[in-house]
Amino acid sequence: MKNLLATRANPDVSSALAGLFPHDTSDQAISFAPGSPNQQLFPVAAMQAAFNTAIDQAGAGLFQYQTAQGNATLRQQLADRIHKWGQVTTTADNVVLTVGGQQGIDLVAKALLNPGDELAVETPAYIGALAAFDLYQPRYHAVPLTTDGIDLNALEDTLRRHPKIKLLYTVPDYHNPTGITMSTTKRQQLVALANQYDFVILEDTPYRDLGYEHAPLPAIKSFDTQGRVIFLSSFSKILMPGLRTGWLVADGDLLAAILKVRLASDLEANNVVHAAIAAYLTANDLDEHIQNLTQHYRRQRDAMVHALAAYFPEEVQYTRPAGGFFDWVTLPADLDAGELLTHTIQPQAHITYVPATNFYPNRDVHNALRLSYSGLAPQAIDAGMRRLGDELKAAIHATHPVV
Ligand SMILES: Cc1ncc(COP(=O)(O)O)c(C=O)c1O
Incomplete structure (x- = not known):
């Protein structure tokens, strides 16, 4: 049937949206991948x-x-x-x-x-x-x-x-x-x-x-x-x-x-x-509802920014968002965030995030990742970031051994 499909719908070329959120059934799983709003705050x-x-x-x-x-x-x-x-x-x-x-x-x-x-x-x-x-x-x-x-x-x-x-x-x-x-x-x-x-x-x-x-x-x-x-x-x-x-x-x-x-x-x-x-x-007063949302999300953002400073190795760079749901982390050029996620970070630390590749039209950047804090309580953000920070330190030291 593929010969009948429009080029734009070719299923062999995966959509930028495909396979974004790997499922981890472990009790310890903490996911920084989905950018979903916190449903406990839905009116x-x-x-x-x-x-x-x-x-x-x-x-x-x-x-x-x-x-x-x-x-x-x-x-x-x-x-x-x-x-x-x-x-x-x-x-x-x-x-x-x-x-x-x-x-x-x-x-x-x-x-x-x-x-x-x-x-x-x-x-x-x-x-x-x-x-x-x-x-x-x-x-x-x-x-x-x-x-x-x-x-x-x-x-x-x-x-x-x-x-x-x-x-x-x-x-x-x-x-x-x-x-x-x-x-x-x-x-x-x-x-x-x-x-x-x-x-x-x-x-x-x-x-x-x-x-x-x-x-x-x-x-x-x-x-x-x-x-x-x-x-x-x-x-x-x-x-x-x-x-x-x-x-x-x-x-x-x-x-x-x-x-x-x-x-x-x-x-x-x-x-x-x-x-x-x-x-x-x-x-209802939508602005009042939004104020309530921002109070919650601000605490989550603060927990994320604190954890980035406390647990991440100095070789990585990250953004400091003044709003929204996301932080962008850039790793040393020789690290591939997708490979790391699949081979060590998810299986060993049960942490997920979205690797950089899908955010680029030519899928040509690999050493970065998106972290979302919108769906996690501050304690979970802290615990997950500590584990992720440890994994990143180990990966960086493995590729850049201290001599
Ligand atoms: C930048 C941006 N634009 C558009 C959307 C689409 O959202 P929705 O279709 O739910 O309004 C999203 C969803 O995450 C987004 O982050």
Whole structure:
């Protein structure tokens, strides 16, 4: 049957999302791999009440076909929210509800990329975005990150050499997988570069409300004067991923193209869920809920940062996230994080993480790894990091013996 499949779906080429979370059944297993939110913090009772309210209010009509763009009340609430926290002035008509942020990435790729089109991504990059982009067979240009976001000099150099780059994908707030946040100055300069070199920016920001040090920075979209930035976010990390609800903000031709491909993909969003989320937002203070989340996640982040300093060998480097779920660890160049995980760290220490390879479009970086602290209590983070630190020390000393 393989000869009948589209190249983009060839099962012999594994998806960037495949095999990420090796299963370890040991009692001692501690996994720093999944970037899932902590389900003990899900507002289940309030959401259940909101579903009842939505059904009571709209009755059978709630279950009827609606519009491709999605629930108008929720779109207005989101337009207000991005104005308040992101300094983006927009209207409900510019908001499109999506099946998680993931569908937003897919819709943007579908609207913009022909096979072979040039796409710039900051690296390392969110694995799910690479998996989505891969299906459209782009020509990738990897642009490295620095401590305050994408390396704009490297980006400009790439743009000079490849002026046909159409789209840049970035996660500016508490980036997955590094935890890095782009400075406000860089956000402004990035839009200026997009205007100069004529490309679209996809600003993907599901973690922007989960800052542990300061309020969210202005969205990149707030500096957009030509309608070339698409803002994308999601309820997955601030409410629950099972709602499968994200949203994007776009203008003009981009908005029209996204609505066109959206209609062909699935006709419309899940109106029942969206009406329930709208009822939840009316009856509850989302910012108060987010404050509660950040208090918990901040403690987990603190435990992780403390453990990195206390237990990791001095030969490794790591990021210091000011929000979000992730830390990025760079090992000496001759160590392969994937090999180490399979051959020693998982079997001997029952610790898992995600090795670097899948976060690079060409799968060509091996000496780094992503640690997630979002699903673990501080004690488990401490215990797991101590074991991981010991394994890394042993691996480094085995390859760099002290003479
Ligand atoms: C950067 C980024 N974008 C998008 C997503 C997709 O999330 P969802 O589809 O659940 O909104 C994730 C999920 O982890 C993510 O980290």
